[in-house]
Amino acid sequence: MRWTLYVDLDAYYVSCELRERPELVGRPVIVGPPPEAGPSRGVVLSASYEARKFGVHSAQPAMQAARLCPTAVWIRPDHEKYGRVAGEVRRLLARFSGHVVPLSIDEAALSIDAESVEAVRAVAEQVQTALRTDLALPASIGVAATRVVAKIATDRAKPAGIVVVPPGEEAAFLAPLPVRAIPGVGPKTDELFRAAGVTTIGELAARRATDLARRLGPSAKYWVRLARGEGTDPEEEESGPRSRSTDRTFPADVARWEEIEGAVREMAEDLARGLEKEELRYGTVGVAFRWADFTRSQRSRSLGAAAEGGAPLEAAAARLAHELWEAELSGRRRPIRTVSVRAERLSARTLRQVSLDDFPPPDVGPEAQ
Numbered sequence: 001m002r003w004t005l006y007v008d009l010d011a012y013y014v015s016c017e018l019r020e021r022p023e024l025v026g027r028p029v030i031v032g033p034p035p036e037a038g039p040s041r042g043v044v045l046s047a048s049y050e051a052r053k054f055g056v057h058s059a060q061p062a063m064q065a066a067r068l069c070p071t072a073v074w075i076r077p078d079h080e081k082y083g084r085v086a087g088e089v090r091r092l093l094a095r096f097s098g099h100v101v102p103l104s105i106d107e108a109a110l111s112i113d114a115e116s117v118e119a120v121r122a123v124a125e126q127v128q129t130a131l132r133t134d135l136a137l138p139a140s141i142g143v144a145a146t147r148v149v150a151k152i153a154t155d156r157a158k159p160a161g162i163v164v165v166p167p168g169e170e171a172a173f174l175a176p177l178p179v180r181a182i183p184g185v186g187p188k189t190d191e192l193f194r195a196a197g198v199t200t201i202g203e204l205a206a207r208r209a210t211d212l213a214r215r216l217g218p219s220a221k222y223w224v225r226l227a228r229g230e231g232t233d234p235e236e237e238e239s240g241p242r243s244r245s246t247d248r249t250f251p252a253d254v255a256r257w258e259e260i261e262g263a264v265r266e267m268a269e270d271l272a273r274g275l276e277k278e279e280l281r282y283g284t285v286g287v288a289f290r291w292a293d294f295t296r297s298q299r300s301r302s303l304g305a306a307a308e309g310g311a312p313l314e315a316a317a318a319r320l321a322h323e324l325w326e327a328e329l330s331g332r333r334r335p336i337r338t339v340s341v342r343a344e345r346l347s348a349r350t351l352r353q354v355s356l357d358d359f360p361p362p363d364v365g366p367e368a369q
């Protein structure tokens with residue numbers, strides 16, 4: 001039977017850095033703008049599990065993290081490195097499956113054929129061991145018949161664990177978990193579930209989709225089916241990586257177009273380099289501004305055919321940014337706090353080449369190690 005192995009690298013950016021600085025293993029490490037570089041309005045990108053014990057987490061303001069964990073070692077983010085390592089991970093995973101779908105820079109879903117729970121668990125252990133020994137990257141792995149249940153299992157496996165959900169046991173596995181454990185259920189949806197009297201996935205399974213749809217919209221049907229272990233939309237299962245983005249918070253709010261354009265072009269170039277390393281093409285480009293008053297505006301555009309390289313991304317991002325900026329000039333004229341550039345509708349650029357050229361000869365494959 002066919003399984004999905006959902007691989008999620010633990011504290012990915014930190015792990016990429018520890019490969020080069022093994023003396024820091026076991027210490028609180030934070031990837032983000034170092035506080036000694038001066039007061040910053042940036043955020044934590046990733047924190048080691050030792051730093052998390054102090055309450056540090058990703059997306060937290062760097063200043064707050066520095067207060068919570070004064071002994072942490074800070075490392076400046078190196079996105080080019082993270083993209084390069086993601087490419088190494090993809091080539092490693094391709095040794096185990098001809099069908100690897102990268103879902104974010106540190107997550108991928110693998111299709112694996114195996115006859116039993118024991119057999120698929122053994123494959124998951126091999127993948128985990130190969131990531132640790134060949135690439136020095138700790139990973140958590142969830143295994144199930146569908147991608148979404150495998151993803152939920154992965155979250156339960158963190159850090160560095162393996163959780164297998166046998167077919168037929170999905171509903172029992174999910175029942176005690178909070179609805180927040182479902183990918184795509186954020187604080188807002190969680191609130192709506194609470195208002196409807198649903199806090200666990202088990203409670204969700206007992207409800208009728210039509211009753212919940214009034215509050216929760218058409219997704220209610222999908223969630224109830226998932227909660228009952230009834231499988232999911234095959235299209236969702238097949239879909240590839242969703243997006244990559246990069247953002248920059250300016251040291252002080254910016255009101256000059258030249259400065260904004262320079263930042264957008266630089267970020268687009270950075271993002272394109274990362275995609276190049278990951279061997280991904282993109283079909284849609286988006287730009288978002290967070291204004292000084294913390295409200296947000298965004299705009300995105302499809303490029304038609306999938307593009308690769310820096311030029312189309314940079315041109316589209318600069319154009320979108322200019323449109324947003326012009327619209328603002330005719331109205332409220334707020335300065336900008338944070339800029340984000342995003343690439344969406346990603347597809348593997350050289351999946352064929354990866355599987356043919358980079359496949360190791362049989363004598364050094366995983367079986368021989």
Ligand SMILES: [Mg+2]
Pocket residue numbers: 008009010011012106
């Ligand atoms: Mg991760």
